[in-house]
Amino acid sequence: MRGREKLFLLLGIIAAIGLSFASGAFNRYYLGIVIDVGINIILAVSLNLINGHTGQFSLGHAGFMAVGGYVAAKLTLVCGASAWIFLPALLLGGGVAALAGLAVGVPSLRLRGDYLAIVTLGFGEIIRVIFQTSEFFGAATGLTGITRLTTFGWAWGLAAVTVYVVACLVNSTYGRGFIAVHDDEIAASAMGINPVRYKVTAFVIGAFFAGIAGGLYAHHKGVLTPSGFDFIKSIEIVVMVILGGMGRTVGVILAAVILTILPELLRGVAEYRMIIYSLLIIGLMLTRPQGLFTFGKK
Amino acid sequence: MSALLELDKVTITFGGLTAVGELDMKIEQHELVGLIGPNGAGKTTAFNLITGVYQPTSGRISFRGKPTVGVKPHELSLAGISRTFQNIRLFAQMTVFDNVRTAMQGNRAQGISDALLRGRTFRAGEARVDHEVMELLKIFSLDHFRETMSKSLPYGDQRRLEIVRALATQPKLLLLDEPAAGMNPTEKQELMELIRFVKDKFQISVLLVEHDMKVVMGICERINVLDYGKKIAEGTPDEIRANPKVIAAYLGKDFDDA
Ligand SMILES: Nc1ncnc2c1ncn2[C@@H]1O[C@H](COP(=O)(O)OP(=O)(O)O)[C@@H](O)[C@H]1O
Ligand SMILES: [Mg+2]
Numbered sequence: 001m002r003g004r005e006k007l008f009l010l011l012g013i014i015a016a017i018g019l020s021f022a023s024g025a026f027n028r029y030y031l032g033i034v035i036d037v038g039i040n041i042i043l044a045v046s047l048n049l050i051n052g053h054t055g056q057f058s059l060g061h062a063g064f065m066a067v068g069g070y071v072a073a074k075l076t077l078v079c080g081a082s083a084w085i086f087l088p089a090l091l092l093g094g095g096v097a098a099l100a101g102l103a104v105g106v107p108s109l110r111l112r113g114d115y116l117a118i119v120t121l122g123f124g125e126i127i128r129v130i131f132q133t134s135e136f137f138g139a140a141t142g143l144t145g146i147t148r149l150t151t152f153g154w155a156w157g158l159a160a161v162t163v164y165v166v167a168c169l170v171n172s173t174y175g176r177g178f179i180a181v182h183d184d185e186i187a188a189s190a191m192g193i194n195p196v197r198y199k200v201t202a203f204v205i206g207a208f209f210a211g212i213a214g215g216l217y218a219h220h221k222g223v224l225t226p227s228g229f230d231f232i233k234s235i236e237i238v239v240m241v242i243l244g245g246m247g248r249t250v251g252v253i254l255a256a257v258i259l260t261i262l263p264e265l266l267r268g269v270a271e272y273r274m275i276i277y278s279l280l281i282i283g284l285m286l287t288r289p290q291g292l293f294t295f296g297k298k
Numbered sequence: 299m300s301a302l303l304e305l306d307k308v309t310i311t312f313g314g315l316t317a318v319g320e321l322d323m324k325i326e327q328h329e330l331v332g333l334i335g336p337n338g339a340g341k342t343t344a345f346n347l348i349t350g351v352y353q354p355t356s357g358r359i360s361f362r363g364k365p366t367v368g369v370k371p372h373e374l375s376l377a378g379i380s381r382t383f384q385n386i387r388l389f390a391q392m393t394v395f396d397n398v399r400t401a402m403q404g405n406r407a408q409g410i411s412d413a414l415l416r417g418r419t420f421r422a423g424e425a426r427v428d429h430e431v432m433e434l435l436k437i438f439s440l441d442h443f444r445e446t447m448s449k450s451l452p453y454g455d456q457r458r459l460e461i462v463r464a465l466a467t468q469p470k471l472l473l474l475d476e477p478a479a480g481m482n483p484t485e486k487q488e489l490m491e492l493i494r495f496v497k498d499k500f501q502i503s504v505l506l507v508e509h510d511m512k513v514v515m516g517i518c519e520r521i522n523v524l525d526y527g528k529k530i531a532e533g534t535p536d537e538i539r540a541n542p543k544v545i546a547a548y549l550g551k552d553f554d555d556a
């Protein structure tokens with residue numbers, strides 16, 4: 001048990017960077033998808049902290065991602081792109097997204113269930129509209145000419161960090177508080193847990209990593225358009241969390257992998273994607289409400 | 299010295315209904331006090347007032363000499379008031395072990411940064427938590443259920459687990475809301491002995507709500523009787539047994555087999 005988590009993190013990062021050196025040998029198209037998978041793991045695992053573990057139904061994850069993406073991209077566009085500026089840019093994007101998470105986390109103190117979902121949905125849309133109207137961020141055209149700094153190593157290395165942080169947080173006496181808030185807020189507060197604090201913490205940390213994912217995404221695609229961060233993007237991430245079994249880290253990672261690759265395989269039916277997602281969720285709720293990939297306890 | 303807990307003319311109304319009216323009650327250090335009364339008398343509501351779940355419409359509550367009005371439930375828990383729930387409220391997605399350690403937020407040394415760094419402080423802290431949880435589980439013979447999901451425990455064990463969880467907060471005052479509900483007479487008797495045992499071992503005060511008169515009379519040092527939100531009697535078990543108002547409130551119910 002001792003040090004197992006750190007070993008996982010170290011191996012994850014080394015494997016990611018090591019494979020990254022070999023990535024020249026891979027087909028560019030497949031490499032692109034594999035990087036997408038890494039980014040989506042970050043998104044799904046960080047949303048899982050908010051939705052799955054803490055039980056705060058958030059539909060605003062694409063908003064946090066947008067904040068991180070735009071901030072990071074603007075920084076490398078203005079300061080010039082180099083590997084040295086990339087990490088600070090990602091962190092700044094994550095930091096600003098975390099502030100946005102704080103702003104959204106605060107209403108979550110009062111709202112629950114459907115109401116919170118609606119507020120976070122609205123938040124995501126407001127963020128999108130702000131970028132869409134801001135000349136500074138390229139308005140409707142968005143940002144173009146972003147240097148493609150995101151490599152396999154960055155995406156998967158940071159995915160390993162995200163998994164490490166969320167898993168380590170939750171798997172501790174401190175972190176059981178997130179699940180307690182999810183299970184029963186009244187009982188949790190009777191046991192000395194401040195539900196407000198845990199909810200806001202979940203939002204801030206979740207938003208931070210969504211911001212990092214946004215920065216990686218921006219420097220992976222090379223362009224950012226506001227329409228890429230509409231609520232459909234948020235729903236995609238929510239579907240990964242639900243399919244993976246709310247709160248199950250391994251399941252959520254698997255769901256992120258499958259739901260990134262599947263649409264690529266089914267290019268022909270791309271326009272039916274949302275219908276397929278809806279049917280997936282309905283089918284899942286009816287047959288396996290605990291999630292597709294749930295093995296053992298959390 | 300002031301009492302551990304003091305209620306001074308505490309009233310709460312819901313719409314037109316006075317669930318608790320002008321309730322005066324005192325609990326001293328290291329005392330086992332009973333709170334009895336017919337269904338709907340306001341016992342659970344009194345618990346919710348003491349633990350900060352409800353705010354009184356009027357009146358004052360103080361814990362260790364400090365007013366508790368406006369203090370949040372989690373702050374009161376950290377200050378030393380813990381409770382169980384009449385309708386069991388365990389953390390259903392967690393194991394028995396996790397249910398208990400979750401309640402140790404106030405006395406764990408390690409926080410968010412330790413959880414991430416996983417260094418020596420973290421491991422030592424978690425090992426201590428592990429040890430303390432197991433000691434508590436052993437008292438209630440629940441240690442072999444360590445990795446069982448709390449919701450799959452037998453009903454009686456769920457109630458006992460709630461007591462263990464409440465004790466894990468290291469309370470000075472423990473409120474037990476019908477902890478023996480649904481148990482058979484032998485189980486009830488065992489539970490009452492355990493309650494007296496933990497009260498002595500941890501030097502705490504206990505406020506006990508229990509329907510079974512025989513049980514309450516056998517274990518409590520002092521008893522408060524509520525009826526329609528009002529306190530109608532207070533005294534030792536013998537005084538309560540002989541009190542005509544109490545007998546009237548429980549009309550038709552024989553104390554000896556109620
Ligand atoms: N939140 C609430 N809203 C309205 N009425 C309530 C509420 N909580 C308790 N009551 C009422 O207060 C009275 C006392 O209830 P309760 O304290 O649960 O009784 P007891 O625990 O003694 O059986 C009941 O009439 C109950 O319906
Ligand atoms: Mg009751």
